[in-house]
Structure formats: C-alpha cells, structure tokens
Amino acid sequence: MNNSLDDSKPIFQQIKEQIEDMIINHxxxxxxxxxSTNEFASYYKINPATxxxxxxxxxxxxxxxxRRGVGMFVxxxxxxxxxxxxxxxxxxxxxxxxxxxxxxxxxxxxxxxELIKGGDER
Amino acid sequence: xxxxxxNLTKLYKGKKALDQLSFSLDxxxxxxxxxxxxxxxxxxxxxLAGLLLPTSGSLLVDGEAPFDKQRLTESMCLIKEGxxxxxxxxxxxxxxxxxxxxxxWDQELARQLLEEFSLQENMKVKGLSKGMESALGxxxxxxxxxxxxxxxxxxxxxxxxxxSRFYELLVESYQKEKRTIIFSTHLIDEVSLLxxxxxxxxxxxxxxxxxxxxxxxxxxxxSGPASLLEDYISGxxxxxxxxxxxxxxxxxxxxxxHEAQANGFQVEGVSMQQLMIxxxxxxxxxxx
Numbered sequence: 001m002n003n004s005l006d007d008s009k010p011i012f013q014q015i016k017e018q019i020e021d022m023i024i025n026h027x028x029x030x031x032x033x034x035x036s037t038n039e040f041a042s043y044y045k046i047n048p049a050t051x052x053x054x055x056x057x058x059x060x061x062x063x064x065x066x067r068r069g070v071g072m073f074v075x076x077x078x079x080x081x082x083x084x085x086x087x088x089x090x091x092x093x094x095x096x097x098x099x100x101x102x103x104x105x106x107x108x109x110x111x112x113x114e115l116i117k118g119g120d121e122r
Numbered sequence: 123x124x125x126x127x128x129n130l131t132k133l134y135k136g137k138k139a140l141d142q143l144s145f146s147l148d149x150x151x152x153x154x155x156x157x158x159x160x161x162x163x164x165x166x167x168x169x170l171a172g173l174l175l176p177t178s179g180s181l182l183v184d185g186e187a188p189f190d191k192q193r194l195t196e197s198m199c200l201i202k203e204g205x206x207x208x209x210x211x212x213x214x215x216x217x218x219x220x221x222x223x224x225x226x227w228d229q230e231l232a233r234q235l236l237e238e239f240s241l242q243e244n245m246k247v248k249g250l251s252k253g254m255e256s257a258l259g260x261x262x263x264x265x266x267x268x269x270x271x272x273x274x275x276x277x278x279x280x281x282x283x284x285x286s287r288f289y290e291l292l293v294e295s296y297q298k299e300k301r302t303i304i305f306s307t308h309l310i311d312e313v314s315l316l317x318x319x320x321x322x323x324x325x326x327x328x329x330x331x332x333x334x335x336x337x338x339x340x341x342x343x344x345s346g347p348a349s350l351l352e353d354y355i356s357g358x359x360x361x362x363x364x365x366x367x368x369x370x371x372x373x374x375x376x377x378x379x380h381e382a383q384a385n386g387f388q389v390e391g392v393s394m395q396q397l398m399i400x401x402x403x404x405x406x407x408x409x410x
Contacts, residue, residue, distance in 0.1 A: 007314055008391030010335040038297050045289045046315040047152055048297055050335060092380070100386060 004044070011046055015054030023063070023078050024086070030078060033071045034064060061085075123197065123269050123302060124148055125170065129179035132165050132326075139165040141326035142179065147304075150269070152296060152316050154334070155306040156394075157323035158402050163306045164202075166323070167272045170304075171200040183270070196225060199268035201259040203275045207247045213258060214243040217265075224266045232265035235291070239284070252279030260288050264295050272304040289313060314394040324402045334394060341397055342379055345371040346387040354385060362400040373400050 005014050022028045035043070040051035055072055058064040063078045075081075102112045130143040140162045147153060155163050168174040169181050172188035172195045180187060188194040207216045213236070221227040236243065239257040241250075250258065256277050263271050277285050293316065296303065307313055314320075314334060322330040330337075343362075344351065348370035355372050362373040373392055382389050392400075 005315060006391070007311065007393040007395075008338060010338045011315060012335055013339075041293050041297060042290065044315065045286075045293055047318045048293070049151070049318045050315075053335070096383070100383075 005046070011050045012053035012057070015040055015044075015046075015051050016057055019055070019058060020063070020082050020086075023074055024082055028074055030074050030076050033073050036071055123150075123184050125270070125302070126182045126185075127166075127180075128182075130166075130169070130176050130181050131178045132162075132169065132174070133177045134165075138326050140169075140176070143326070143328055144179075145321065145328055145331055147302060147319075150300040150302045151318040152292075152303045152305060154310075154314065154317035154320040155304055155323070156310060156320060156398050160325075161323040161402070162326040163323055164274055167200055167274055167304065167306065170270070171195065171198050171272065173200070196223060197268055198270045198272070199224065199263055199266035200272040201263040201274065201276045203278055204252070204255065206255075206259045206262070209246075209248040211247050212243065213241055213245050213247070216247065216258065216262065217243070220262050220266060224268055226267035226269070228265045228267050231267075231295075232261055235261040235264060238287070238291075253281065253284065254279075256280050257284065260291075264291060267295075267299065267301065270302045270304070272306070274306045275308065277309075285309075285312065289316060292316065310395040310398055311393065320394070322398060322401055329401060337375070337394070337397065338391060340377060341373070341375045341392050342377045342382070343371055343373045343390045343392055344377065344382050344387045345369060345390075350385075351387065354382070354387065361397070362403075373397070 005011055019028075019034055022034070028034055034055070037048050037052045037055060040046065040055075041048040044051075055064065059066060059072065061081060062075055063081055064072045065075050066072055099112070107115070125147040127143050127145050130140050131138065132140040139160075143162075143166070155166070157163050165174065169176055170183070170188065172191065175189050183194050183198075186194060188198065211219075217229070217232050220232075221229055239254070239261065241254060241257060241261070245254075247255065247258070256279050259276050260273075263273055263276065277288065280288070289312070292303070305313060305316070317334050320330065320332060320334055320337070321328060344355070346354075346369070348365060348368055351370045351372060355374055358377065359375040360372050361375060364371045373396075377389075379389050
C-alpha cells in the first residue's frame with residue numbers, strides 16, 4: 001500500500017488501484033471486508049466523497065459487494081475480474097509505450113521480439 | 123445551504139475586487155477557493171459572511187442576502203488570517219461568546235481541541251503566539267459546526283505538524299457531519315486532496331469551477347517536437363507553453379490522454395498547485 005497519493009492523477013483512481021492491488025497480492029482475501037470510505041479518507045486525508053467514488057466503481061465492476069450496515073467486501077470473482085482488467089491495461093501501459101520507444105530507436109518488430117525473449121536473461 | 127452568486131461586483135475606490143462573479147455552491151462539500159493575492163477570495167468570503175455589501179449583483183444564501191441578517195450570519199463562521207478575536211479576552215471568554223452566537227456550537231469538541239493544541243482556557247488572546255492564535259481560530263471554526271464555515275488562510279505561524287493535524291481534524295469533523303466548508307489557501311499541495319470542488323479566482327473573476335479529479339483527469343503537460351505539437355494543440359485550451367531546442371511542452375486543459383499518446387506525444391499529469399500557477403500567471407490566463 002502506498003503511503004501517499006500523487007496529486008497529479010485522479011485520486012479516486014488511485015484509491016481504486018490500492019484496493020485492487022490489495023486483492024491481487026492477497027492482503028485482502030475473498031469475502032473479507034475492505035477499509036471503509038472514512039478509513040481511507042482519514043488515512044490519506046482526502047475528501048470522503050473521492051474515496052467513495054473509487055470504492056463504488058469497484059462495486060459496479062463486481063469486485064466488491066455491499067453488506068448493508070456492515071461495509072464493503074471482496075467478491076468471489078474479484079480476482080478473476082481484476083486479472084482480465086489488468087491484462088487489458090497491460091497493453092496500454094506497457095506494450096504501447098514499449099513499441100513507441102522501439103519505433104523511435106528504429107528497432108524492428110523482429111528485433112523487439114528477440115529482445116523480449118532475451119529480456120529475462122539479463 | 124445553497125449559495126447563489128449572480129453578477130457579483132465589488133468596487134474598492136474604483137478598482138474591481140470582484141468582477142461580475144456568477145456561480146453557485148449547491149451542496150455541503152469541502153470547497154477549495156484558490157487564486158493569487160488580490161484575486162478577490164477574501165472579499166467574496168466577507169460578502170458571504172454578511173460583513174460587506176456588494177456594489178452590484180447579488181449573493182444569496184437560501185434565497186436571502188446575508189448582510190445584517192442574524193438568522194443567516196449565525197449559520198456562518200469566517201476564520202480569517204488573524205485578528206479573529208479581541209486582544210483583551212481570555213480564551214474561555216472567546217469560547218463563551220462563540221457558544222452564544224452559534225446555535226450549532228459544540229462545547230465538548232472545543233474543549234478537546236484546546237487540549238489537542240495545548241491551549242489553556244485562562245490564557246489571554248494578547249499573550250498568544252501567532253501559531254496559538256491561529257490554533258484558536260481553527261478551534262472556533264471547527265467547533266462552531268456552522269453550516270457554512272470559511273477558513274481564509276487560517277494557519278499563520280502553525281508548524282507543518284500542527285497543520286497536518288488540522289487537516290485530519292477537518293476531515294474527521296466533516297465525516298461526522300457534512301457541511302459547507304470553504305477553504306482558501308496558498309498551500310495547495312497540502313490540502314488539494316481534501317477538496318471535493320475547486321474554484322479558481324483570477325482578477326476578481328471565476329476562471330475554473332470543477333471537481334479536482336476531473337481536472338487531474340483532463341489536464342496534462344504534453345511534449346514532443348514543436349512543429350507537430352503546435353498543430354496538435356491548436357484550438358485547445360492551452361494554459362502554458364515552454365520550448366527547448368526543437369521541442370515543446372504545453373499544458374492543456376481538456377486533453378484526451380490516450381489520443382495524445384497514440385499521436386506519439388509524451389503525456390504527464392499536472393499537480394493542482396502547478397495548474398493554479400499556470401492559470402493565474404500572465405502568460406497563461408484564460409485564453410480558450
């Protein structure tokens with residue numbers, strides 16, 4: 001979990017990613033309660049409405065579910081949903097910039113593929 | 123309480139402090155009021171608090187002008203930079219007066235906060251350091267629980283850790299009871315995460331009213347070869363540009379990040395503080 005947030009990116013997005021990371025790295029398991037809006041707001045000193053927006057989006061995506069009067073919990077299919085989503089953004093966040101940079105350096109498709117294959121040998 | 127501002131103008135000796143301001147604050151939220159010195163923030167808050175009359179236009183709180191209306195002024199608390207309290211009063215007198223003025227006053231909270239900021243009831247305002255006087259202002263502002271509470275640079279002399287504690291207390295108190303909090307500050311980096319909506323004033327005009335996350339999501343610094351970038355940003359709301367050799371960086375509001383990246387430009391987020399500087403410096407301004 002990050003200790004502070006980045007003021008130049010949407011805060012609700014960062015809260016959302018924090019929760020996603022906690023689920024992906026097993027620090028919160030399926031069926032367990034996630035921190036509440038107020039807990040996030042106090043921890044990061046952010047507006048509660050902003051924290052709520054991040055949490056509510058995860059409810060809409062089926063990652064979390066609400067138990068009235070108790071709080072928000074991690075759904076059984078949470079991890080599956082998150083992996084699908086992260087794969088999609090992997091392309092955008094890693095593959096696209098990689099290709100852009102490669103193009104700038106005149107690295108051909110074949111060369112790039114070789115580099116990726118050999119990348120873990122370094 | 124609903125605040126409606128319509129063509130609000132205030133002249134001081136012929137100079138416009140507020141110039142045809144129009145906007146509304148509909149819900150209890152934490153609002154950030156930003157702008158350079160002389161942008162009109164303090165004048166606006168004084169009119170809202172019922173301390174000043176506008177030259178023309180109107181400011182209505184739940185449909186009424188606040189000037190000289192006790193029903194409205196008792197639901198508003200304005201904490202200024204300094205001189206909030208008479209010098210020869212003791213702290214306990216300050217609290218008693220506030221408790222009589224504000225129907226929503228929370229004496230228990232005031233007592234807790236005194237302890238928190240190490241103030242004693244028998245100290246005289248005169249004898250307080252600047253930081254202690256600011257702490258007293260913050261205590262009155264929080265404990266007033268006024269439906270509209272305004273903090274106008276309330277922390278002269280408060281050290282970083284006391285300010286940080288103040289922000290925590292503000293969030294805590296807001297969580298327990300929602301109310302309209304208007305927070306004017308130059309220390310934007312410290313508090314920008316607290317705001318649910320920001321208003322940026324420049325030369326007595328409102329130039330931005332937006333959710334901070336919306337700004338963070340649409341305002342970027344984009345860089346690339348000047349020749350390509352110039353074409354790409356033409357017609358967009360550019361608030362700042364900088365050049366180095368054949369390269370250029372432009373800060374743009376209302377930018378589609380993915381589209382810009384797909385065009386091969388580098389895109390970076392902009393902090394609220396930086397955006398404020400660009401928007402209110404002479405180079406940037408309000409060109410749209």
